Amino acid sequence: EVQLVESGGGLVQPGGSLRLSCAASGFTFTSTTMGWFRQAPGKEREFITASRWDNPNTYYPDSVKGRFTISRDNAKNTLYLQMNNLKPEDTAVYICYADLRVSRYWGQGTQVTVSS
Secondary structure: OOEEEEEOOEEEOOOOEEEEEEEEOOOHHHOOEEEEEEOOOOOEEEEEEEEOOOOOOOOOOOOOOOOOOEEEEOOOOOEEEEEOOOOOHEEEEEEEEEEEEEEEEEOOEEEEEEEO
């Protein structure tokens, strides 16, 4: 059974940092593309970044470029999202995903709130 469990969200002040984790199980982590989306209230789900197992290049939208960094620990089957210099507009539920064969699997999400 595929499982993706996010953690690390919370309340942080503007300018602060958080590191989100996505613990994966039920598939071969090392050969799976995984990534992060976020969804803020009343807004469409926004793609943040992906870690492709066969391509080290990463893409970030301008909204997070230079502040967010994706990484993965293959020994721990865990995907990370380091978020620095957080802004109020980063407030959202952050959701990790895994692309397996023809299906995309989603975690349940973790809430990030940036507020003073």
